[in-house]
Amino acid sequence: MTLTSRPGTTAEPVGSGGGTGLPGARRYLDIGDLSLESGVTLSGVRICYESWGQLNERGDNAVLVEHALTGDSHVVGPPGPDHPTPGWWEGLIGLGSPLDERYFVVAANVLGGCRGTTGPSSPAPDGQPYGSRFPAITVRDQVKAEAALAEHLGISSFAAVLGGSMGGMRALEWGVTYPAQVRRVIAVATTAAASGDQIAWAASQLAAIRMDPDFAGGDYYAGRPPLRGLSVARQIAHTTYRSGYELNTRFGRARQDDGPQFAVESYLDHHGTKLGRRFDANSYMVLTEAMNAHDIGRGRGGVEAVLQRFSPRLTAAVVDSDRLYTPAEGARLATARGAAPLVTMHSDHGHDGFLIEAAQVAAVVRGALA
Numbered sequence: 001m002t003l004t005s006r007p008g009t010t011a012e013p014v015g016s017g018g019g020t021g022l023p024g025a026r027r028y029l030d031i032g033d034l035s036l037e038s039g040v041t042l043s044g045v046r047i048c049y050e051s052w053g054q055l056n057e058r059g060d061n062a063v064l065v066e067h068a069l070t071g072d073s074h075v076v077g078p079p080g081p082d083h084p085t086p087g088w089w090e091g092l093i094g095l096g097s098p099l100d101e102r103y104f105v106v107a108a109n110v111l112g113g114c115r116g117t118t119g120p121s122s123p124a125p126d127g128q129p130y131g132s133r134f135p136a137i138t139v140r141d142q143v144k145a146e147a148a149l150a151e152h153l154g155i156s157s158f159a160a161v162l163g164g165s166m167g168g169m170r171a172l173e174w175g176v177t178y179p180a181q182v183r184r185v186i187a188v189a190t191t192a193a194a195s196g197d198q199i200a201w202a203a204s205q206l207a208a209i210r211m212d213p214d215f216a217g218g219d220y221y222a223g224r225p226p227l228r229g230l231s232v233a234r235q236i237a238h239t240t241y242r243s244g245y246e247l248n249t250r251f252g253r254a255r256q257d258d259g260p261q262f263a264v265e266s267y268l269d270h271h272g273t274k275l276g277r278r279f280d281a282n283s284y285m286v287l288t289e290a291m292n293a294h295d296i297g298r299g300r301g302g303v304e305a306v307l308q309r310f311s312p313r314l315t316a317a318v319v320d321s322d323r324l325y326t327p328a329e330g331a332r333l334a335t336a337r338g339a340a341p342l343v344t345m346h347s348d349h350g351h352d353g354f355l356i357e358a359a360q361v362a363a364v365v366r367g368a369l370a
Ligand SMILES: CC(=O)SCCNC(=O)CCNC(=O)[C@H](O)C(C)(C)COP(=O)(O)OP(=O)(O)OC[C@H]1O[C@@H](n2cnc3c(N)ncnc32)[C@H](O)[C@@H]1OP(=O)(O)O
Pocket: 070, 071, 072, 085, 086, 087, 088, 256, 263, 264, 266, 267, 268, 270, 274, 352, 355, 356
């Protein structure tokens, strides 16, 4: 990333919010072709993003907020025409919040996703959706696309790049790939490299989608989407996102409406069906595979070597009941050169605690930026 502004095409903003962070403030930037880590070139890449606040003259008061697997650029704010869901980290941005008027906050929809940034459901150069033709991408590719956005916006350096889960992976990659442009990384409920356990849980999710007859090898956009496979994938994932303690105490052995189905089955079914209404199965697979490939040490001498030369200040935070991105993985991050002591958040909810315990996350961010 150089500090000069680069050519890019800003498409018409949609909605009416401009850069204010009000609903409908999504904007699009066409960054052109992106050469991927695999050597493949993805042509005509578009980034969809939101921003809050003003960039200062030095271009160094920016903060990048990175969303997780099924999140999006709508970090805070009510639902609106462009945002079927409310903000997922309410209280993080705005007056009186950790990311207040001192900062220019940016959040982009991730490369490979389905909320406006180029992904498998986007049109390929032939005008048809990529579908099965969408290339494998990595977290590094996602960060490279975001760097093009940062450059276009005139950002010289970030005061912080922060995110949870898959968002934390991107935050870490930013710190490794662009150390001179990132002063602080805040990595929440995440890992330096996908573990065998995480890849194993992902394997059955990917298989569930592939086994849905509606998947059609990924080329289903003209027909029915593979909602049953996606639902099962989400149900497996959601179980790993919550703690056994929560599932036992909240649902236990109760039956749904005194019928034959366990209440916890009904709950998982609800979340599986709900995701199908807002998420594309191909994106789910592409992003899951990108997370599986995540390893900040790949081609760089391994994770420990990278952590020992990590140059931005690093704050790692974990959720004590997270059985997917375990506290041990956060503790490993906190061994990085110059890292702050590990922050442990308490939640009975497991991994999703990084979304649910918004006040604790806000305290982590406030503390890291103090
Ligand atoms: C809020 C958003 O979705 S933000 C939009 C962008 N999305 C993201 O960023 C993804 C991140 N968000 C998420 O993963 C989730 O929304 C979370 C983690 C925030 C949800 O956490 P919680 O608020 O604790 O929700 P919880 O797990 O209790 O589920 C509540 C839902 O389960 C339903 N439910 C609860 N018990 C049962 C049951 N026995 N049977 C069927 N449904 C049930 C509730 O009716 C509720 O439904 P609704 O979400 O349609 O209103």
